[in-house]
Amino acid sequence: MTLDRELLAEIWPLFVRASVTTAWISALSMAIGLVLGLLTALARLSPWRPLRLVARGYVELIRGTPLLVQVYFLYAAAPYYHLTLPPIVSGVTSLSLYVGAYASEILRAGITAVHKGQIEAARSLGMSYWQTLRRVTIPIMAALVTPALTNEFTGVLKWSSILSLITVPELTYRAYQVIAESYAPIEALVLSGLMYWALTDIVAWGGRVVERRVTRHLSP
Amino acid sequence: MTADVPAVKVVGLHKSFGSLEVLRGIDLEVRRGEVLCVIGPSGSGKSTLLRCINFLEEPTRGMVYVNGEPIGFREGPDGSRVRDSAARLNAMRQRIGIVFQAYNLWPHRTALGNVIEALLVVRKLPRERAIEIGRRQLARVGLAEKADQYPSRLSGGQQQRVAIARALAMEPEIMLFDEVTSALDPELVGEVLKVMRQLAADGMTMVVVTHEMGFAREVADRVVFMDGGVIVEEGPPDEVLGNPRHDRTRRFLARVLAKGDDGSSVRG
Numbered sequence: 227m228t229l230d231r232e233l234l235a236e237i238w239p240l241f242v243r244a245s246v247t248t249a250w251i252s253a254l255s256m257a258i259g260l261v262l263g264l265l266t267a268l269a270r271l272s273p274w275r276p277l278r279l280v281a282r283g284y285v286e287l288i289r290g291t292p293l294l295v296q297v298y299f300l301y302a303a304a305p306y307y308h309l310t311l312p313p314i315v316s317g318v319t320s321l322s323l324y325v326g327a328y329a330s331e332i333l334r335a336g337i338t339a340v341h342k343g344q345i346e347a348a349r350s351l352g353m354s355y356w357q358t359l360r361r362v363t364i365p366i367m368a369a370l371v372t373p374a375l376t377n378e379f380t381g382v383l384k385w386s387s388i389l390s391l392i393t394v395p396e397l398t399y400r401a402y403q404v405i406a407e408s409y410a411p412i413e414a415l416v417l418s419g420l421m422y423w424a425l426t427d428i429v430a431w432g433g434r435v436v437e438r439r440v441t442r443h444l445s446p
Numbered sequence: 447m448t449a450d451v452p453a454v455k456v457v458g459l460h461k462s463f464g465s466l467e468v469l470r471g472i473d474l475e476v477r478r479g480e481v482l483c484v485i486g487p488s489g490s491g492k493s494t495l496l497r498c499i500n501f502l503e504e505p506t507r508g509m510v511y512v513n514g515e516p517i518g519f520r521e522g523p524d525g526s527r528v529r530d531s532a533a534r535l536n537a538m539r540q541r542i543g544i545v546f547q548a549y550n551l552w553p554h555r556t557a558l559g560n561v562i563e564a565l566l567v568v569r570k571l572p573r574e575r576a577i578e579i580g581r582r583q584l585a586r587v588g589l590a591e592k593a594d595q596y597p598s599r600l601s602g603g604q605q606q607r608v609a610i611a612r613a614l615a616m617e618p619e620i621m622l623f624d625e626v627t628s629a630l631d632p633e634l635v636g637e638v639l640k641v642m643r644q645l646a647a648d649g650m651t652m653v654v655v656t657h658e659m660g661f662a663r664e665v666a667d668r669v670v671f672m673d674g675g676v677i678v679e680e681g682p683p684d685e686v687l688g689n690p691r692h693d694r695t696r697r698f699l700a701r702v703l704a705k706g707d708d709g710s711s712v713r714g
Binding site for chain 2: 341343344346347348349350351352353354355357361362365366369440442443444
């Protein structure tokens with residue numbers, strides 16, 4: 227098997243641009259998903275039962291159905307509510323909701339693992355719930371959850387390929403386009419695969435940098 | 447505020463955890479500048495009493511007043527209890543320091559970082575000012591040179607002294623101590639008690655839940671003996687510890703002092 231170098235030379239700028247799209251879609255979904263996940267985790271730990279149930283229902287729904295179905299559903303259902311979402315908005319929304327549900331479980335585990343006394347110490351000094359969360363709970367739990375969240379982020383990069391089905395011009399969408407136009411599946415797939423791999427490595431490297439930072443106090 | 451308003455006043459305090467009734471009617475006053483030691487067997491409710499004073503535990507019934515103001519609840523127009531706002535509770539908590547058995551330092555902050563955190567976040571002081579106060583408080587507990595160490599690099603006794611400095615930095619009017627030497631290696635207990643003794647000498651109002659009978663005898667103005675969720679006996683240390691009126695107190699002291707023979711509990 228030999229790769230068509232001429233074709234590769236022709237398509238790679240397109241793939242680089244598509245990688246940028248994949249990267250920012252994933253990063254944005256991860257960022258929104260983290261906020262959503264944190265709120266969901268807090269809701270699940272709330273003393274107020276209705277809030278717990280809503281949060282649990284959301285996690286169940288997202289975890290119980292395929293991402294593919296969710297992405298299609300939001301895109302197809304929105305017009306019935308007189309809501310025309312551009313594919314990229316619809317796609318990022320779906321992906322964020324998906325990340326939020328999974329991240330909430332990682333964050334819930336992290337929050338639960340923070341020593342209750344460290345939170346009480348903050349409250350006893352007059353810090354509010356949100357001040358305590360921001361200054362004590364999140365930084366302490368960051369040391370625990372960074373590896374799992376990095377893993378989640380590397381997953382998002384590849385899950386975002388599903389957005390190709392609703393015509394978001396990301397990496398996989400472009401690959402399919404090249405396949406359809408030039409019938410060169412190997413070149414397109416190999417190139418997109420390498421791009422995903424590179425993006426994943428960048429995220430993993432970033433994760434290690436963050437991890438070193440948030441575990442600074444643990445190293446001798 | 448007039449001098450005769452008690453620093454802490456506890457009225458008809460009950461606390462249950464599910465079906466377990468831990469406090470069964472506590473009435474108590476702590477005068478300003480007084481050092482009150484609370485002793486009693488484990489499970490007697492003394493830590494719960496302490497934690498009700500700054501509302502880390504919500505009383506099931508009864509009220510706690512700090513400097514004459516109810517904490518955690520307001521009195522409604524019909525005399526009933528109404529949950530107070532979070533903002534007011536946070537404001538009141540700034541005036542009550544507490545030190546825990548498990549130190550509870552924040553691992554991601556240095557010793558100084560722990561001490562200045564609430565000054566920055568709650569009191570909103572400029573960083574330089576907070577650091578100035580923080581260094582002074584660390585010096586006060588003898589840890590000026592450990593300011594930049596993370597808690598994981600400090601001994602238990604040092605961590606506990608940082609925890610005391612952290613509470614003192616907020617300039618509380620009352621300090622609560624919840625068995626603060628119980629988790630320490632015996633040879634580290636003395637350095638923490640020394641800091642507390644100095645604090646008492648400086649006139650701080652202190653409520654100290656402790657197993658250190660020597661400390662209670664020497665430093666306390668008054669000793670309260672609790673058992674089964676009630677106050678069994680209270681009075682000057684000489685009386686309660688030296689010549690207890692109640693059988694339960696006598697039995698408890700006999701047990702504790704017997705343990706003290708191996709050096710684990712009686713320490714001055």
